[in-house]
Amino acid sequence: MKEINNHPLREILGDIPVSVRVGLGKEKSAIREIMGMKTGSLVRLGLPIGEPLEIWIAGRRMARGEVVLVNDRYGIRLSEILS
Numbered sequence: 001m002k003e004i005n006n007h008p009l010r011e012i013l014g015d016i017p018v019s020v021r022v023g024l025g026k027e028k029s030a031i032r033e034i035m036g037m038k039t040g041s042l043v044r045l046g047l048p049i050g051e052p053l054e055i056w057i058a059g060r061r062m063a064r065g066e067v068v069l070v071n072d073r074y075g076i077r078l079s080e081i082l083s
Contacts, residue, residue, distance in 0.1 A: 018057055018058040019056075019057070019058060019059070020055065020056070020057050021055070021056040021057075022053050022054070022055055022056075022065075022076055023047075023053060023054040023055075023056065024045050024047055024053060025045030025046040025047030026045065026046060027043065027044055027045055027046050029043075052064035052065060052066060052079055052080065053065055053066065053067065053076060055076060055078070061082060062081070062082055063078050063079075063080060063081050063082055064078070064079055064080040064082070065077050065078040065079050065080075066079055
């Protein structure tokens with residue numbers, strides 16, 4: 001990702017909201033399994049523990065990071081910025 005901290009566009013575009021999505025993984029399940037889910041059911045995700053999560057900004061994969069706790073909330077510590 002190109003650094004824009006001192007670029008005039010930062011001032012112009014800086015307050016525009018964009019969608020940020022963090023991917024924990026995905027898994028395919030049969031409809032029968034999904035229909036049988038109830039409170040307390042577990043959904044297994046394909047991402048192994050310790051693997052970096054993908055961070056998507058405005059629909060583009062932009063970074064990877066790890067889950068951290070910030071006070072009583074989840075956060076993501078960026079470990080890699082993708083170009």
